[in-house]
Amino acid sequence: MIDLWLILIIIPPFIWALANFYDKVLVSKLFSSVYSFLFFSNLFIPFAILILILFNMYEIFSFIHILILMSMGFIFLASFILYAKALELEESSKVGSLFVFVTIFILIIEFLMLDVSLTLLQYISSFLIIIFSLIMINSSQLTSIFSIFKFNKVFLFMILNTLIIAFYFTLMKYFLELYSLFGILFWIFVGELIFLILLLLNSNSRKEIITSGKRISSRYIFIFLITVVNILTVLPDIVYNYVISIAPSVALVSVVANIQYIFLFIFGILFTKLFPSFIYENIELKQLIIKAICVIGIVGGVILIQL
Numbered sequence: 297m298i299d300l301w302l303i304l305i306i307i308p309p310f311i312w313a314l315a316n317f318y319d320k321v322l323v324s325k326l327f328s329s330v331y332s333f334l335f336f337s338n339l340f341i342p343f344a345i346l347i348l349i350l351f352n353m354y355e356i357f358s359f360i361h362i363l364i365l366m367s368m369g370f371i372f373l374a375s376f377i378l379y380a381k382a383l384e385l386e387e388s389s390k391v392g393s394l395f396v397f398v399t400i401f402i403l404i405i406e407f408l409m410l411d412v413s414l415t416l417l418q419y420i421s422s423f424l425i426i427i428f429s430l431i432m433i434n435s436s437q438l439t440s441i442f443s444i445f446k447f448n449k450v451f452l453f454m455i456l457n458t459l460i461i462a463f464y465f466t467l468m469k470y471f472l473e474l475y476s477l478f479g480i481l482f483w484i485f486v487g488e489l490i491f492l493i494l495l496l497l498n499s500n501s502r503k504e505i506i507t508s509g510k511r512i513s514s515r516y517i518f519i520f521l522i523t524v525v526n527i528l529t530v531l532p533d534i535v536y537n538y539v540i541s542i543a544p545s546v547a548l549v550s551v552v553a554n555i556q557y558i559f560l561f562i563f564g565i566l567f568t569k570l571f572p573s574f575i576y577e578n579i580e581l582k583q584l585i586i587k588a589i590c591v592i593g594i595v596g597g598v599i600l601i602q603l
Contacts, residue, residue, distance in 0.1 A: 301543040302552070308532035308539070309556030315528040316383075316392035316560060317567055321574050322525060323383045330380035331501040332508035334492075338373065340526040341488050348482045355479030362483050365471065368464055369487025375460040378453040386450040387577045389564035389587065390433050393557055394454035396425055396594050399601060401462030409466075421600040428593035435586045436578060477537075551602050554595045561591045 319333070327333040348354045357365070382391045400422045406412035430444045433451050471480050495501045536553070565584070567575040 299543075301539045304535055305539045305543070305552045306555070308536040309553050310559055311528055311532040312556050313392060313559035313563055315525075315532075316388040317563055317575055318525065318528055319380070320383050320388040320391075322521075323380050325574060326511065326521070327504075327508040329501070329504040329508070330377050330384070331495055332505045333380050334373065334376055335495050335501075335505050336508065336522050337525045337529060338488065338492060339522060340530055341485050341492060345482065345485045345489060348478060348485070353478040354482035355475060357475060357479070357483070361471070361474075364467070365480060365483035366487035366490065368467055369484035369489075370491045371460060371487075372464045372484070373488040373491045375457045378457040382450045382453040382457070386433070387564065388575070389560040389577060390435075391450065391454060392560045393432055393591070393594060394429055394451065395458060395461075396429060396557065396598060397455060397458035398461050398465070399598055400425060401459050402466060403601065405462055405466050418601050421597040425594055425597035425601075428590045428597065432587060432590040432594070435583060435590070551599050554598050557591050557595050561587055 319337070322337070323330065323333050327336065356362075379391070382394075403412075403414060403418060403422065407414050427444070430451070433448050434444055434446055437446065468480070495505065564575075564577040564587075565579050568577045568579050
């Protein structure tokens with residue numbers, strides 16, 4: 297009989313991959329800017345804070361820890377401006393695949409700051425992930441082996457985004473040893489809410505948010521779209537954390553979760569065929585072969601790192 301965690305672990309990577317394409321549509325077809333995309337896709341935050349207050353699930357920590365947690369939330373959410381800008385410029389499957397760098401950066405942070413030693417296999421695996429990621433992001437303009445290392449703005453955006461995410465997860469791990477999950481999330485949400493408020497206070501981003509709201513003629517469609525994007529933002533993380541709590545090991549969960557990159561590859565082909573007016577990716581045979589090899593290399597590299 298299949299364990300429950302093995303069934304549930306399929307949900308987060310499936311939704312994470314799906315969200316990349318949904319985000320692409322929102323950024324390129326619906327919202328007028330990356331700022332309005334971030335604002336509307338995180339409207340659940342004030343409601344989450346209210347729920348935590350109503351159920352008395354928040355905690356008061358030391359001032360410095362509250363400040364750090366609020367800063368974590370603010371910077372974490374702000375970093376997704378880079379992700380949204382990357383989606384404006386590149387295919388969803390390529391952008392989504394670059395989230396693999398979170399794993400590498402966590403290893404580097406633990407090595408530099410926490411005195412965690414790395415194995416030779418982890419060094420080799422990290423190198424392979426970097427090479428396959430570079431090939432993936434530059435696959436449409438490969439002319440020689442040197443073109444793999446051609447400067448790519450999307451690659452730079454995602455390197456910065458994943459570096460911030462890696463620091464966020466590392467700090468989360470530290471605070472979880474001191475406080476409860478919901479107590480931590482409360483102050484992180486407060487930091488994220490401050491970021492959203494600043495978007496409204498800034499005249500340029502406020503104008504773009506209002507413009508995006510007016511582009512949708514039906515308020516029912518608007519409510520539906522915003523509800524879906526917020527569910528896609530929150531649900532996989534909740535399920536993932538639950539799976540970790542019931543699975544035999546965190547490492548095993550992380551290994552299985554790497555099917556996200558396979559879903560990205562499959563969805564890229566499927567959505568281009570079914571919804572070409574919304575999603576278009578290069579599915580020429582040569583490009584598909586390159587992407588498939590890169591996906592296998594990335595997934596294999598991450599699995600080797602976590603073994």
